[in-house]
Structure formats: C-alpha cells, structure tokens
Amino acid sequence: MNLFHELGGACxxxxxxMKTYRKYSGYQEAIIAQIAxxxxxxxxxVIFAGLFVGAILVLQFDTMLRRFDxxxxxxxxxxxxxxxxxxxxxxxFLLAGKIGAYTTAELANMRVTEQIDAIESLGTDPIQYLIVxxxxxxxxxxxxxxxxxxxxxxxxxxxxxxxxxxxxxxYIASIxxxxxxxxxxxxLVRSLIFSAIVATISTFKGFxxxxxxxxxxxxxxxxxxxxxxxxxxxxxxxxxxxxxIHDLFFFFLHFAERIFP
Amino acid sequence: MxxxxxxxxxxxxxKKILDGVSxxxxxxxxxxxxxxxxxxKSVTLKHIIGVLEPDAGKxxxxxxxxxxxxxxxxxxxxxxxxxxxxxxxxxxxxxDSLTNFExxxxxxxxxxxREKIGRALSxxxxxxxxxxxxxxxxxxxxxxxxAPFEVSYGVQKRISMARTxxxxxxxxxxxxxxxxxxxxxxxxxxxxxxxxxxxxxxxSIIVSHDMACxxxxxxxxxxxxxxxxxxVGTPREIVQSKIPLVTEFFExxxxxxxxDWCVPWEET
Numbered sequence: 001m002n003l004f005h006e007l008g009g010a011c012x013x014x015x016x017x018m019k020t021y022r023k024y025s026g027y028q029e030a031i032i033a034q035i036a037x038x039x040x041x042x043x044x045x046v047i048f049a050g051l052f053v054g055a056i057l058v059l060q061f062d063t064m065l066r067r068f069d070x071x072x073x074x075x076x077x078x079x080x081x082x083x084x085x086x087x088x089x090x091x092x093f094l095l096a097g098k099i100g101a102y103t104t105a106e107l108a109n110m111r112v113t114e115q116i117d118a119i120e121s122l123g124t125d126p127i128q129y130l131i132v133x134x135x136x137x138x139x140x141x142x143x144x145x146x147x148x149x150x151x152x153x154x155x156x157x158x159x160x161x162x163x164x165x166x167x168x169x170x171y172i173a174s175i176x177x178x179x180x181x182x183x184x185x186x187x188l189v190r191s192l193i194f195s196a197i198v199a200t201i202s203t204f205k206g207f208x209x210x211x212x213x214x215x216x217x218x219x220x221x222x223x224x225x226x227x228x229x230x231x232x233x234x235x236x237x238x239x240x241x242x243x244x245i246h247d248l249f250f251f252f253l254h255f256a257e258r259i260f261p
Numbered sequence: 262m263x264x265x266x267x268x269x270x271x272x273x274x275x276k277k278i279l280d281g282v283s284x285x286x287x288x289x290x291x292x293x294x295x296x297x298x299x300x301x302k303s304v305t306l307k308h309i310i311g312v313l314e315p316d317a318g319k320x321x322x323x324x325x326x327x328x329x330x331x332x333x334x335x336x337x338x339x340x341x342x343x344x345x346x347x348x349x350x351x352x353x354x355x356x357d358s359l360t361n362f363e364x365x366x367x368x369x370x371x372x373x374x375r376e377k378i379g380r381a382l383s384x385x386x387x388x389x390x391x392x393x394x395x396x397x398x399x400x401x402x403x404x405x406x407x408a409p410f411e412v413s414y415g416v417q418k419r420i421s422m423a424r425t426x427x428x429x430x431x432x433x434x435x436x437x438x439x440x441x442x443x444x445x446x447x448x449x450x451x452x453x454x455x456x457x458x459x460x461x462x463x464x465s466i467i468v469s470h471d472m473a474c475x476x477x478x479x480x481x482x483x484x485x486x487x488x489x490x491x492x493v494g495t496p497r498e499i500v501q502s503k504i505p506l507v508t509e510f511f512e513x514x515x516x517x518x519x520x521d522w523c524v525p526w527e528e529t
Contacts (some may be wrong), residue, residue: 110356110357113352113354114350114351114352114354115354115355115356115357117307117312117348117350117354118348118350118354118355118356118421118424119356119367120310120312120343121310121312121343121346121347121348121350122343122367122368122371122424122428123340123343123344123368123371123373123374123428124367124371124373
C-alpha cells in the first residue's frame with residue numbers, strides 16, 4: 001500500500017515540477033551547473049561499472065553458447081541485451097545510489113534546517129529554484145551517463161570476448177544481426193524512463209523530508225528503496241509495452257510492404 | 262495596517278496544533294509569543310507568511326487575506342505577502358552552496374523583488390544594500406566572502422537577520438532567535454531585535470521562551486497553551502496575571518535569572 005501511496009505523491013510532485021518548469025524560464029545556468037556537478041561526480045563510477053557489466057554478460061553468454069556451438073552469435077546477443085535490458089537497469093541502480101541518494105540527502109538536509117522555508121519566505125518558489133534545475137540535470141546527465149556506460153559495456157565485452165578466445169571480427173560481424181535502430185530506441189526509452197524515476201523520487205523524498213537528522217536518514221533510505229523498486233516495475237512494464245509496439249510497428253511495416261511492394 | 266488572526270485551526274494528523282487562535286498586532290508594535298515547546302508558536306508564524314495553510318480561519322497581513330492565497334488563481338499574490346514579511350528562522354537557514362554575501366543578497370535578486378521595485382538592481386546597488394544591512398546587524402565585511410559554515414553560529418544568526426532585512430520588509434518575524442546561543446550572544450541578539458524594530462519602525466513578532474527579554478522589550482505578549490490563546494496583554498498585565506500556567510511559566514523563568522533581576526518598569 002505504501003508503495004502506491006508514495007507513487008501517488010511522486011506523481012503529484014512530478015506534475016507540480018512540470019507546471020513550474022513551463023511557467024518560468026531562465027534555468028539554463030542552474031541546469032548547466034547541476035549537470036556538471038552530477039556528471040563529474042558519477043562518471044568514473046559509471047565507466048567502471050559499465051566495463052564490468054559488459055564483461056559479466058559476455059562470460060555468461062559465452063558459457064551457454066559454447067554448449068550449443070553457437071559462439072558466433074555471442075557479439076550480437078551480448079550487445080543487444082546490454083543495450084536493451086541489463087545495461088540500463090544496472091547502470092540506473094548505480095545512478096540511484098550515487099545521484100539519487102546525494103540529491104535526496106542534500107534536499108532533505110535543506111528541508112530540516114529550514115533552508116527551503118527560508119527560500120520560500122524570501123518570495124522564491126523553491127520548486128523553481130531548487131527542484132527544476134536538479135530534475136532536468138538528473139534526466140539529461142543520466143541519459144548521457146547511461147549512453148557512456150553502455151558504450152563502455154560494449155567495449156568491455158569485446159575485450160573479454162577477445163580474452164576468451166573469440167574471433168574479434170566474428171564478434172563484431174554478429175552485432176548487426178541483433179542490434180538495429182529498434183534496439184537503440186528501446187535502450188534510449190528505458191534510459192529516459194529510469195532517469196525520470198531517479199529524478200522524481202530523489203527530489204520528492206528530499207523535498208518532503210521531515211524530522212531532523214533522523215528524517216534525513218529515513219528520506220535517503222526510502223529514496224533508494226523506492227527508486228530501485230520503481231525501476232524494476234517500470235522495466236517490466238516498459239518491456240511489455242515496447243514489445244507490443246515493436247510487434248505492431250513491424251506488422252504495419254510488412255503490411256505496407258505487401259500493399260506497396 | 263496590521264497582522265490579524267481570526268479563529269485559526271491547524272492540526273497535523275490527529276494532533277491539534279492551533280485551536281481557534283485569534284489576535285492582532287498593530288503596525289510598529291513588538292509582540293512576543295510565549296509558551297512551552299510544541300504549543301504552536303512557530304506554526305503561528307508560518308501561517309503569516311503562507312508557508313502553512315490553516316484548516317480553518319483567516320489570517321490577514323495588511324490588505325491581504327493570506328488564507329485566500331492558496332488557490333491556483335490567487336497564488337501569484339503570495340510572494341507579495343512574503344515581500345511584506347521577513348522571517349528569521351530558529352536555525353540560521355543559510356544556503357550552504359552560497360557565500361554569506363550571496364545569502365544576504367538572495368532576496369534582492371528574486372523576480373518578486375524586481376517586480377516590487379519595478380526594475381533589477383545593479384550589482385553596485387546590491388553590494389551597497391548588503392553592506393548597509395551587515396552594519397545594521399553589527400558585522401564587518403570580512404565575513405562576506407566566506408561560506409556560512411566558516412563563521413560561528415552567532416554570526417550565522419546575524420547574517421540570517423541581514424538577509425531578512427535586505428528586501429526591506431514591513432513585518433519582522435523571529436522564530437526563537439536566541440536558540441543555541443550563549444547568554445552573552447542571547448542578550449546581544451535581543452538588544453539587536455529591539456534596535457532594529459525601533460530604528461526601522463517595523464512590526465516584530467518574536468516567538469521565544471525568553472520571558473525576561475519579553476518583559477523588557479515587548480509592547481504586548483501573547484501566551485499560547487495547547488494551541489489556544491491563554492492571555493494577550495502588556496508585560497505588566499502578564500506579570501500581574503493570576504492564570505496559573507502563566508504564573509508558573511513566569512516563576513520558572515524568574516528562577517533562572519540573576520537574583521538582582523527585576524521587571525524593567527520596577528527599576529525606575
């Protein structure tokens with residue numbers, strides 16, 4: 001029940017942020033500053049984790065594909081699953097821990113020390129001043145960081161594949177068989193959804209924190225838990241919907257090809 | 262021109278915080294709100310600047326009915342009320358990411374302030390105002406380029422006051438301004454509040470536990486208990502009151518004061 005209650009609160013907060021974003025302008029400077037802060041703080045972690053995500057996947061696929069003597073498919077399968085599914089998921093978890101926890105702690109601390117009330121009392125909308133720049137910066141930098149993380153995963157996988165005796169050219173050649181425009185689209189859509197979840201929940205939990213130092217700790221813990229749970233749920237729902245859209249899209253594509261050969 | 266509460270009710274969950282609170286503070290007065298912890302004193306202040314919305318009742322600040330400004334169509338008026346009122350919080354509440362200078366200048370850079378004066382201030386004008394307000398709270402410019410955490414708690418409180426004074430509010434609201442300060446700083450902050458209120462001719466509402474200070478500088482004192490107004494009156498009326506809770510509070514405070522302390526009007 002709490003999960004739905006929090007989700008409702010987060011949705012209202014999201015709509016409030018969007019309304020404020022549309023109402024005011026001139027966020028560029030604050031957004032750029034936030035992007036720089038978020039990216040520099042997280043880049044090394046994402047690269048490091050991305051490298052290992054690719055390496056783990058290639059080892060797992062290699063073990064299975066060897067049994068069926070289908071190692072020629074390793075490059076395609078590994079790259080496809082990295083971009084579509086595992087990469088965005090694992091890297092989003094890392095971003096939740098790194099960006100999400102930091103943002104929640106920062107905002108919650110500002111809330112319990114009355115900094116947010118002070119901003120409000122000076123006639124400034126705290127959502128406009130504090131939340132919107134962080135929100136946009138988290139989404140933009142998360143998508144960029146995810147793209148970097150996925151690229152590093154793919155590169156890491158190629159290196160490990162080389163070590164496990166796989167032919168480099170064979171590995172690369174199998175990639176286009178599994179990875180196309182749709183795969184990249186799926187990866188991008190998922191990255192956007194997960195980034196929006198990280199941005200919404202982390203700012204929402206921080207902004208609504210209460211109860212002193214204990215309240216800050218509670219907000220950070222809840223933020224981490226809810227972000228991860230919502231990402232998993234969103235991953236399932238997005239897989240389902242994207243699969244459906246994919247089938248529908250290709251159905252119409254084949255249909256069109258038959259009518260207009 | 263006044264701040265007026267009309268039958269305000271506020272609860273957080275099942276807990277009643279304000280239970281039919283009514284009072285009025287006239288322009289230029291210094292009012293102290295006294296009472297034990299958790300009696301709704303800070304909540305009362307937050308209703309004035311519209312940070313909290315009451316469950317029932319009306320709050321007026323000059324011509325504005327604050328309680329009607331929470332609807333979507335009236336919300337744009339709320340910053341105007343906040344421009345009239347300046348609040349000093351219990352904690353200094355300075356923004357960690359800004360320097361002390363930027364903290365004091367914060368209210369001068371807001372769109373609402375630009376709207377109020379009809380133009381944007383130049384950097385030189387902002388600097389001049391910041392220095393003027395800094396002098397008012399008896400601080401020197403050396404601290405301006407430091408971060409809030411690089412100065413003492415007492416100095417942070419003064420910077421917080423300077424920040425509140427910068428946009429030129431007509432009403433000053435102090436939420437336990439001397440909490441966490443040593444007796445010397447407490448006395449100096451109380452003196453400062455008195456000086457500011459009189460020299461700037463602003464109305465001040467001070468939430469405090471400091472009965473001695475209240476009796477010395479207040480024009481009126483409001484005593485809150487269990488979310489209800491127990492008594493409103495002049496310091497003399499408070500001292501002469503026969504209400505047990507007020508007497509008890511007064512005697513408890515008196516026991517903490519030096520033996521030679523006496524109420525100000527008895528000195529002469």
